[in-house]
Amino acid sequence: MTINRETAQLLERVAAVFRVKEGDTFRVKAYNNAAAVIENLGEPIDNLWKENRLDSVPGLGEGIQKYLSEYFTKGRVRHFDSQFKKVPAGMFSLMSIRGIGPITAYKIAKKFKLTDEKTAIKKLSLLIKQKKLKNLEDFKDKSVLRLTKSLKINSTGKGRILLSEAFKIAEEYINYLKKSPHSIEAEPLGSLRRKLATVGDIDLAVNSNNPSKTMEHVLSYPNISSVITSGEKVSHVKLKNGFEVDIKISEPMGWGSLLQHYTGSKMHNIHLRTIAKDKGLSLSEYGVKKGKKLLRFNTEIDFYRYLGMQMIPPEIREDGGEIELAQRNMLPTLVEQKDIKGDLHIHSDFDYPSSHDLGESTLHEILRQAQKQKYQYVGIADHNPKITGLSEKETKRILIERKKYLEKNFRTYEKSVKTRTLKLLIGMEVDIRPDGDLALSDKLIDTFDYIIVSIHSSFEKSKEDNTERILNALSHPKAIILGHPTGRIINSREPIPADWPKIFDYCAKNGKMLEINAYPDRLDPQEDLIKLAINQGVRLIINTDSHHVGHMELMKFGVWQAKRGFAGKQDIVNTRPLQDFLRVLK
């Protein structure tokens, strides 16, 4: 569990205790809100604490900040522990089941003395089998049935998944939805539409002239394994692959409002509502209420205009300053996929004793794909040869052979397609070693057009050490790109700590580029760091880190990540045409 999830869960639990033990629902809301904010943070919350930046997070006030400090220092919070003593611990695991909130969880856990988190769900299943749950007032047959269903789903349910995975599932469903004669259009909603690196539930919307017929179509999707809830406007289903999908239906008149409302984020919408309220308006998924009159909106542009601001692109609707900019008509024009003119981080299938994994596609395949994507330049950046067991002389021989291989294949490619519209750059991705040295001698590095420097080992080093390592690596004149800067692997490796403002300052002053790595389980760096880098004047480059020709199409994920960091075309170096780009490279 990541530190952000762990911290969010702690606060959610405190909120749950307050919910069942006290009447103050606003305090509950404050804790839940703080939990949500932490969960969606772009960087580890304990990093913020270490740097005394907790007060920069909206939703964390004096009180919760104090508790968090105690938590990170001592590993526990006295005040929280005393709250937890008031309830049977089993209630917390029960809350992970859909349909069970704090109140139901408490009721069940108390009645049946479920004091152990680890066994509570198992015991609940047993109680249902033994038909003992009906002993609980309010719990009639239908409730038990619903619970049984949820429990079954719970055991096979999945957590947050990669954007790329959610995207694929959503795309298939959307294609199906569009086939209904009554549907006009279908779109993703929520974090999927905002292009968050990970997605919890998949939410979709259909614009329809005949909602009831369309809902029938929605529920007839062949990949559904069970319908969890279904109403006339909203249904929630579970697919055969285990993923849950929410589908909302709107008539054309209210399409813009629905799309806007369910795209969120929650914090973005709450901020909009406070603005609306000041104008005497009230917002909902149906539109804007002015007194008793409901104003509906066909498009999101109309909706935002009515509130007195520019249309805000979904990718930046996180209440991270976008609303204030939109009100002043100062939103940046964000970078688009069509702006990208090259990709400098591609691994080829040239076979040699490499320090890390080789690519799987030939140069011809890579070049063909690059042309398909209308690129003007392509950079091959294989990993450096391994450092143990190879003499400098052998390494040199490998690199010469590789260069010959790439150049020769490039020439035969040009001949075969009879065009010269593509420029090949020969680079290399060179490891930043634990001590900050590069894994290739200066002399050999000089033979490349450019190198990308990346950390591939010793991820546990301190913030100071990492900062030194990176600055040292970037000091080489050919080291112009810092590859996957934080090294995070989503759901498996945390980003490394480093003094990013200091590193960005160095990059800005020395023309070094920060890579936005488009590979879906990296999407590195996170949006907050992209924002910071742009503010410090750092040049960015979006690369795919392709190890297969198919990966080159993942560029869109990097573009979306850049957008989430408020990046405009001018901030991204590989939007520049070839000659311009080559000047920057020098």
Added chain:
DNA sequence: GCCGTTTTCGGCCCGACTGTTTTCAGTCG
């Protein structure tokens, strides 16, 4: 507990769906 270009007190987003109910509480997003 959080928050403030009317406020350091007094507000705190809004609605669908479900189950068990004749008006609502709990849960979810």
